[in-house]
Amino acid sequence: MIDTINPVSLKKSSAYLYLVCVVAALGGFLFGFDTAVISGTVSLVKNDFSLSAVSEGWFVSCALLGCIIGVSFSGKLSDKYGRKIVLILAAILFVVSALGCMLSGSFTVLIIFRLIGGLGIGVASMVSPLYISEFSPSRYRGMMVSLYQLALTIGIVLAYFSNAYLANHAGDAHRAGSMQTIFSAEVWRAMLGLGALPAAIFLVSLFMVPESPRWLLLKGREQNAKAVLIKIDGEEAAAKEIEAFRAQDDNDDTSLTELFKPVYRKALWIGLLLPFLSQACGINAVIYYGPRILEQAGFTLNNALGGQVTIGLVNVVFTFVAIFTIDKWGRKPLLFAGVGGAVVSLLVIGALFAMGITSGPWILIFILAFISCFAFSFGPVCWVVVGEIFPNAIRGKAMALSTLSLWVGNFLVGQLTPVMLEGLGSSWTFWLFAICCSPALWITWKLLPETKGRSLENIEHYWKETYKGKA
Template structure:
């Protein structure tokens, strides 16, 4: 099922402006990835310094998730009321406060508090950054631009692994300054967590030089400002066409979330809830965070960051480029079909290898990397693209928050249940269950998700109104 397209070009000058704005917004994804992954290198060190039991250790790792859920829950309403840019500024401040606070925390309670603050920032950025990019980018480049968010996220994960490894390897140096000695030598976890302040500060400064979302401005009746921004992106003629299309919509004012539950948009709601959830229950975070443990069960000794986590992270980055360069050429559905099929097949094969005891040699690692690669060009970026473009203008912020909350619920379930499944069911059944859980995404792509390549957000909204019985 495909929505007809209207292709147009963007000049080189306008393209530079577009890339600059989308790059700044994508830094929210970088901070999301960095803050999420940096925790892996600090667990043992924090546990030792604060003498944590297993319950406290689990709370240290998972407390940011509570902040994420609260952040996502508030971000939709705030971004609809105060603007996408202003809420992104709030997220940058939260990241900055969290990084500095964690670096200088003098008690475990203070450390948890600042991790919760960081979780708020993650929750806000995970929703508003792709939303802002989708509303800013022209239709024929929207998939690529939103995929930049996922790319930045994967780069943030890899950089966190690299910096953790570097700081750990160089922690033997002794410094004259007592503060530096504590941060870089005796309690190096402080440097690992505090390093996030650098990109957070860059993100905060850059946000002051980018404009507000033009569609949010139109929603608020600020047509002149919106036209100026759209003209910079696509030229005067196309800007006027975009504004006219927006005005012709039935719902051009803010609407309650209940609009999403009407028959017209119910299909979009199901896509927005199911696709993010299924993207998480495939077990991507289980592989990223519990990868060393899984590989250890297969006979590997990949405990060093550069041996295990960084390898997985680099594959994640490289194959995200596949989506960036193809999502607006091939479309959303082909990438999802190919990628999700590869994810399911890889999971089944990995489980079978464990079940048959074929754990020597490179096969387990190769198919784990195949799983990561398939996720990286499909589920990872395309999920953000789809949920950022399928909702109507009047409630896009609130609806995007709901979809992102579904993603975090799936994330939470996988994070909490994976250790239990590995211990009680074993690796084979763990991977088979992941395959079973995410397989419905193939049906969802085939029967429910329309092809939105090259369509304006207004055209997609008109499609739902004209096909709500489909």
Template sequence: MIGQEQHTAIKKSSSYLYLVCLVAALGGFLFGFDTAVISGTISLVTRDFGLDAISEGWFVSCALLGCIIGVIISGKLSDKFGRKIVLILSAFLFLISALGCMYAGTFSSLIAFRLIGGIGIGVASMVSPLYISEFAPSRLRGTMVSLYQLALTIGIVTAYFTNAYLASHSGENFSGVVAEKILSQEVWRAMLGLGALPALVFLFSLFLVPESPRWLLSTGKRDKAEKILIKIDGETAARKELDAFATQDVTTVEGSLRTLFRPVYRKALWIGLLLPFLSQVCGINAVIYYGPRILEQAGFTLNNALGGQVTIGFVNVVFTFVAIFTVDKWGRKPLLYVGIGGAVISLVIIGLLFQFGVTSGPWILIFILAFIACFAFSFGPVCWVVIGEIFPNGIRGKAMSLATLTLWIGNFFVGQLTPLMLQGLGSSWTFWIFAICCSPALYLTWKLIPETKGRSLEEIDSYWQEDYLKK
């Protein structure tokens, strides 16, 4: 315990809270940027290396293998060594990947650096929202975690714009052999290498933030955790958090992943496995990645389709702000009900428009934007909020690793199957299948997901205990 005189020297700072959470959210920016930047490089890399269809697919999908590796290792590493050091690792991997891709001399080395970047994505996609959920006070936790999703969407839009800008200036003359090659002759190198700038900012900023107070408590560093909690939310709130942590069942503080398979945490396990998976199979990445192709099938020209893709990116960013401003006011469940319901309706209508040939005019784009908007204030941010809250302290890293893994599995299936569905089933059934896959999330929200607005992580853990005892 730290003394009373030290308590008075520590002052609550809202700006400190926001700055630390914004730094952690930069992991989401890098995640979004690295995921979206690949779309502008595929044809260029295929041309410069003379790739066949298999090699082209490997160039796109190799990062996914890295993501899976990153997710698998990040849970155990973050529980053992802390959240901060693993975030630093992810920033370092992003940096190495961006620079390595920019200067790659062979296709094999390009693949190797893309794989390294994928590991960084996997690590950041799990540890960034985990860190924020443990750092933020309960009354602001939903808002702070939603910053991660906001940063992710901004990363996607930034990648679209930087790709377009660099492509428009390719072919111009630049002084220096290296600059000429990177910025003009093989502009895909600049597209991929530009990620080094935000990676550097992320890396150096992380040295200025503290460790997660929840992780410090779980490793017996109570004094350090107490100082951070007081600075985040004041002495009274910090005392409440510390007392709640002290009364926890020791098996939930120091446990293995087997703890999740105990009957008391069975609901939490199902939520953690299903919610991230369903958030992907609703078709969001099909729209993000294959938007131009879908819009071309609706009769848009290529230039208009790409313009529509940028519009999709902007809507994704704007409606994420709805979650930021409402998730801690209205709660998690209302946003999920409205957003998922709106997404299902939008998907069904898009399928009907394709089915009846109503492809002229703005209607297809309007309802695609409606789907994006519904996802952006519900599934997108609230999924990260919920899975960051529902697991016990001592195994939260491992548990979120498992939950995030199901997200990447869903992402993989959508990425692999969407072109086949568009070609074999057509646009109508593609969107109807996404609507069918999205619908179970409404039942999951109603039946299993508790409302966690305003509850501390320890209170949520106690809820599972009490809920189990009622049976």
């Protein structure tokens, strides 16, 4: 592996940088695929196991419990044992979950393997963007971390396509034995099991990438870190990175209590609020209810290209806006433009429902406008920011806290949206999403520093100098 090679024999390779970041971003692909694939299996599993409404809800939401547990331990494990080994653990969990769900003989066993998949999602949702953030040179970091969000959106779309394809071809041919059960009689097994293929690719690929250079520096393995840094960005840049790391104060606490000190208070608020608000804006509710709304608007396509896929494709396309602009324009401009556009879109959607304008193109236009605004701002920029703002010594634990905040927001929106739609109506539901989205504009303006082009050590130094200036 690269972190054991003599740095003298290494040369800078841009292709290597992109390749490693793409491998790490596969964690996002599996996150998106596993989250979305469930949509095509719910009715099938309900029929095969004769599920009650409570059991059906548990089948859909049980992975969330696994996510929360996975996030809770992933930060501590990644700080202690390294980012790479924890990513390998996530890949193994994905493989086991996909195969276990495909072969499960009872509903209880199916739930157990769904929980295991949730653990993998929780781990990957934290460690993949963390690894990319620490691995990438500062001038490319925004783009590289955005690859994670891009892979996530692609995973969602491919899950929709694979579900549609397997469902449409379930009765095409007679197969022998268990293959008949998996691909025809109980096609949901094939839908869930298909995730084992990209998970296995992720697992094998991880053995060919290095450990995070900053984690190696934290563990005193400077020569190994230097080898990685030279391969990424050349000898001169590697020397500067190592010198910046050495120049840091060496008396920082490595426990999470460091984050609660006044010097990092703003970083803490950003890390907790920005991920939470990215979910409280209602993105998952809009994606979930989007197809139904688009059908009301008269938007119809064939089974493979329904409303879900359309929304998913818009999500993918506009994530490219962030990839190509985040390191040129900066994090704050994208957040201002995207969050502002999302708030306006949500307000207009609510107004359209209030006025009874639920047919024609307008609902479609503003649903897709909201998705596109989220896709180039909240979606990718949130992951970039939380991977940058925390001090080196506790970045893993701190990012776990941020990711946990995101999953709490995800859970609350999922639980409360049906209640709001029934009790408040569609108009006020979307207006409340707009209200919940709005504080992100204030956070971006007052709390968030522009981190474009800054090294992680420079950002950590910024918090300390800012606090000294106020003291």
